[in-house]
Amino acid sequence: MGQFKVIVVGAGPVGLVLAIALQKSGIDFVVVEQRKQVPPPTAFGIFLWPHILRIFHQLGLYEDMQSIGQVMTKLENRSSTGEHLEISNSFELLEFAHGYPTMLFDRRTFAEVLMKNLKRSDQLVKTNKKVTNITTRKDGVTVDFADGTSERGSIVVGADGVWSTVRDFMRERAPPGLFSEGPNPFIAPYQGLFFRVPRPESLKPGQTVYVHQPNKQLMALVTATEAHMTTYERVPDVSERTYFSPNKVTDEDVKYWFDVPVNEQITFKDLWDDKVMGGKVNHDEGVIPWWHWDRLVLVGDSVHKVECSMSPFRGAGARCGIEGVISLVNKLNRTLNSNPDPSRQDLSRAFTAYQVEREPAARLWVHVSRLDIDLYTSKAGPASKAATFADGRTIPIVANSPVLDILPFPDEKEGVVPWRRHPKADGQSKDVKARL
Template structure:
């Protein structure tokens, strides 16, 4: 797993009463990589179910990524923290009669019933699942997702710095094939510099220190606001990074009831619309709801992996519609910012600049999508957010404990 969806899964599995361990690839659960985090109302609603909404709201503004994960990890029950192991890079997955054995590159190994692959865009879990599926049936070589399932059309450099404007402000600078996004939190600001690639690629793009500097140099004189330029914040940066922005949705999310993927391991969006992490949380909620019901229906008997695989396919099917919609939305926002076509230029430059158009979009497009968001269905909690649009999956102060689907 990785820190982001792994922590969410740890909370959900703990409250579901399902035994688990988290194998974190990083040496530290929380690392400051210079990025920010946007949490949707649906995600905050799930964190409310976990009892940590107040701690996140105290951070305020746009939540700093490592502060959010620090709050999430610090508030994990101690028994859940005891199941968290860092520095565990996945080496291989071996299926067994009772589940799987996961081997790490430090020589350690762990056995369990199922692997939840939450290990990011370059998921080793996804690669191992592909290997096992093809070993089982060589004809899958051409039908299974490729080793590198995502395409990259844009690159991005990001950095954080002392907040130079008011908390909660955000600005965008649009141009042909390039764009800027700027946001602020309580203490820091962040800037994201986007540039279209000459040609799409499936190869991994990770920018080195010199490459980051060279990339940012193309934007230094660009305006963020009427009085602030990129060079003003770049000179004050804490840290910076750069990478390609992969896009895509995998077709295969599970194998034989023993492996299942969530978040960036299963789908990847460009970050402009802030939908990637939030969809990962929805994955975890939907999956853990399925797993809990399956465990309850098993009544302590040995696992039926064929039946479990059916539940995992249900999870993927239930997430499909929202994922396709949000991926299209994310891709469109990225391309409007970079004026990828005449129509996108007109919409970005003229149509969306009108406040009434923005209000119509929120009312008739965004709100109906958000109201469909999943929640944890086995945690009794009050509803933290209510409005004109009612949640499709309302929270309840009481829950049933039976095995019904």
């Protein structure tokens, strides 16, 4: 069909990082987003660990990210009666181990930085594009939209979130039993809400506060201007397809938190009364067993959901997705270097290699994240020491995080734990240079 082209469905953080990685690799693409704008208003931040900042450093985004992000420092554990339980310096230890900080971002400014660094973003990111049909052929794909337009390409990447339209089309076309028959392949063992408030003077930038009740947890992540709040409540596993509900939270939903101190100066209700935006959410989790079909492949929340762990020791949803798209682009680069017009079989091998590389880490993040929140919401009180032990399991995963094989990276930072993966010694191959 001519030049290889990727159609990325979804312009969230994962889809935009994928677009930048494709552009750095000289692979043609277009990003389509069903919302009317990128980024949309959001109710919560995005929390990223050192290995993702390393990826951003390689992609040329690190300086911009430093200018908009909040470096996290201390984590404080408190009981619902106001008792001070523990202060942890885990964030500083992560930077000591890996060389990069742990940072919190506002999703709007985060997306604006990604769009700024994506060349010709006004042409390559198309909004108000609701997918109505995907047709695969021997030599490519066509994606149709509700506005009557269509896009032709070589593959479709579903970066369209937990309720992925691309995944739904895959399920309809694949043999019975390959994908979950229900509309939701994930479960939600916890429910809660997100909201943002202007930063109170008594909460300091870079601070994290956990407040614990049996079967419940409150978390505050603090930047220079805002506090990002979220709650967890343990519930019987929920599998219904539910959507984030902005500004539909009532006092009745959170009254059991009202009198709980967040620190010596403020209670939950003080923050709740000042909220700017918020909403209800199910904290879904899970990993689907099959990540691709024909010329369609899934990334991010469409394939693995670890949102049960918006705990800062996790924030693993976007993190897993960003690692995944770097892995996928590496596999596409290798495939295109061998055959600029790959067959279905070539693409299937590339997609399978991507899943084989990323699925074990995704499943481990889901497991450790669930363990973390279970320990912090224990009826016997927060088992923070055990949760810290669980955190140690993540260090080898972080050290083994992928970077783009084809992009030289001479000035990367390193801590006491060496990075295990680096760009290939010869950097950009002649095939990649020819595509650029």
